[in-house]
């Protein structure tokens with residue numbers, strides 16, 4: 450039964466569910482089917498199951514996101530890509546496909562205003578996602594400090610209003626983005642009409658899909674872009690083996706794609722539908738999972754680096770329970786990402802007493818305190834981390850950032866300069882565990898911006 454459920458999920462939502470995670474789906478199937486699994490699967494396969502698919506999308510999709518994620522790509526978009534269309538078009542249209550709770554499209558709106566290269570009145574941003582709950586959150590536009598963790602304080606204070614529920618985005622930015630609930634696999638010729646968008650961001654979405662689904666989604670996007678339009682994927686996603694309709698471009702550590710003028714699908718009619726008419730349950734393939742390439746803790750680390758936290762957790766849980774410090778650190782970091790602060794802190798404390806892990810454990814405890822709003826406590830943990838390991842660049846970076854926020858500019862400058870000089874040699878394990886999706890280069894950029902901000906504050 451579970452294999453049929455998995456096959457239906459892949460067919461409707463595109464999501465590949467690794468065999469190692471099938472066990473986790475069983476309680477979900479039992480809950481939704483309420484004792485009548487056979488009948489439930491038939492209902493899912495029929496065309497009268499829209500509402501149930503929405504409920505499943507809410508439970509199965511991974512919505513990890515935050516403001517200013519993969520910053521260099523966003524800067525490239527607002528500084529170079531969008532201005533390049535200003536002469537030829539009165540309105541510049543951007544699509545964020547798989548926008549989750551809205552941080553990505555709002556980041557585009559916010560950064561465009563900050564940089565001032567594109568007049569906001571000419572910029573139209575649309576966010577789509579299959580998860581109805583994510584779209585509701587996006588429309589609400591009120592965020593936690595964790596969502597804003599990569600946003601410099603000055604920017605945060607300018608564009609968000611602190612409310613008892615969180616940081617509410619100011620209406621002038623909020624109203625610039627519209628949201629729609631939409632499944633990327635559904636055939637919608639009017640939506641994907643040729644020339645609909647100047648740029649499409651589809652970041653950290655297709656990594657959950659099998660190659661044949663990605664291929665057809667990308668073909669549809671190529672068609673929907675204006676000639677010479679741009680496509681941005683996540684850092685662990687590539688068009689290699691997927692599409693030849695784009696050229697790869699690079700700016701700093703940001704990679705992105707431009708549709709070639711003679712793109713084959715642009716000349717033809719629309720690509721074939723992604724969702725075939727619903728098959729009978731019996732006709733579904735038995736197994737469709739693609740085994741991941743690496744095993745063990747390394748695989749968990751790779752998933753963590755790609756910010757696929759839910760999968761990383763499932764993979765870690767499937768491993769024999771290891772007591773070695775690296776496994777415990779990974780577990781603690783994943784607790785933190787899931788908001789289980791107490792569990793993360795508990796492990797962090799345990800690890801501070803083991804000499805070799807004192808520095809990363811102190812850093813982790815700092816992150817826990819920062820997430821619960823205690824920046825003073827967090828700063829002293831980061832200081833303890835660099836005391837335990839004086840080459841710990843990330844420790845200096847956070848300590849320096851918090852010092853700047855507290856107005857201790859001399860301390861901030863020292864910490865940030867140390868961070869910048871040590872980052873080129875930072876341990877790969879620390880970058881994987883704590884890099885938060887930024888590569889070494891991205892972290893250098895963050896450090897430079899922070900240092901710059903120290904000199905700007907009077």
Ligand SMILES: C[S@@+](CC[C@H](N)C(=O)[O-])C[C@H]1O[C@@H](n2cnc3c(N)ncnc32)[C@H](O)[C@@H]1O
Nearest residue numbers: 462510513514547549578579580632633652653
């Ligand atoms: C990891 S989030 C990425 C969010 C954002 N693009 C970013 O990079 O920060 C992936 C999003 O893709 C959405 N998604 C997954 N399958 C989808 C589908 N078939 N159609 C539309 N959205 C989908 C999920 O609901 C989730 O919100």
